[in-house]
Amino acid sequence: MTSTPAIHKPKLGVSACLMGVEVRFNGGHKESHLCTRSLTEYFDFVPACPEVAIGMGIPREAIRLIGDPANPQAVGSVHSELNVTQALADYGTHMATEMDDICGYIFMQKSPSCGLERVKVYQDNGVPATDGGRGIYAQAFCARHPNLPVEEDGRLNDPVLRENFITRVFAYADWQALLRNGLTRRGLTEFHSRYKYQLMANHPAQYRVLGKMLGSMAKSDPNEVGPRYFSELMSALKKCATRGTHTNVLQHLNGYFKKTMSAGDSQEMQRLIAQYRRGVVPLVVPLTLLKHHLRQNPDPYVAQQIYLQPHPENLSLRNAI
Structure with missing residues (x-):
């Protein structure tokens, strides 16, 4: 009796919180049933949480983007002296090399580290810029894989x-x-x-x-x-x-x-x-x-x-x- 050959499943990078992993700043998750139920039979997911990976705890102080929407800084929402911009960018570059065999990436929307677009970037007056920006990790990752299919979980609805x-x-x-x-x-x-x-x-x-x-x-x-x-x-x-x-x-x-x-x-x-x-x-x-x-x-x-x-x-x- 011959065994059925294994079906090759494309790999997808994914924000770990979307897979139900409790890695968010408040200790929670943002499970996407599309990822954890509908797509798992057809794709192998490679989860990553850049904020945890760079040493921020669970739970932790939330971060936010400030300054120029095209080149924002990621700082603590309470302690502005906490600046993790370079650490997130470096991790994005590192993971772009590590995940050299993925065929797509699903990012957490609105995240200052993982959001792809319209992420709030606060100005000196405390009001977000009109157009918003892109998460620091996502920006660094996508710069190394410009042809990679990427999307935010919310848009996939x-x-x-x-x-x-x-x-x-x-x-x-x-x-x-x-x-x-x-x-x-x-x-x-x-x-x-x-x-x-x-x-x-x-x-x-x-x-x-x-x-x-x-x-x-x-x-x-x-x-x-x-x-x-x-x-x-x-x-x-x-x-x-x-x-x-x-x-x-x-x-x-x-x-x-x-x-x-x-x-x-x-x-x-x-x-x-x-x-x-x-x-x-x-x-x-x-x-x-x-x-x-x-x-x-x-x-x-x-x-x-x-x-x-x-x-x-x-x-x-x-x-x-």
Whole structure:
């Protein structure tokens, strides 16, 4: 009897408090059920709490950001002489090296160490700056991994942002697998071919730009073109697809089956695509019928498209968009 091979799960960095670990300044946690229940079957989480890691106790004095929102200082909320800015930044740089095999990171929102955006940065008059800033640890970490998919836990409550983030995580993991096998011109071209319709959904213009980039690399070193391509890819995928762009992709994919569909099947497909466009049904409905026709009439080019299944089906991420 042969054993079932282990499924490789991408690693995700995560703020430890989101995993239910009691590391917050007040001795509590901020458990995210999305992380601890929904995603644990599909990802290996690597938790970190920078404030505890740099030697601050549990419980501890809360810290806050002050000064220039673009370059704030992290100081004690009671004792302003407590300044942990450099320690948090150094730990961020250190963990960016340690976590060199993660494919994404979920940060604690509004945290002066881990928040990604709109973190309160207090001014001399005691009032927060209008735009806010970024947590010290998160800033240092993300500076070392500019292409890494990152998101705050609160924003992941939005089904569109959640699906977008998970799509990017698996694209990042896919690219890492390509790198492990060694970059070749053929490998790059095939990778881009698989992401054609996913890119068309997220950023149609950038799909054409990236296609031209690879089309002109006949004599270029793929190890030079590859990093530029990947950076542009991750930037493009960060743009959320809309009902309009999804509809465009569905129509393109449907075109592959026009000759094999009956008139009734074609009408049904068009009806469901139109219903999706109007918000009557979620994306999974026309996609499911499209996959049915693909099984009935296999097409190797369509079958390889990441768009059809950019993340595990059981996550049901497209049931809510």
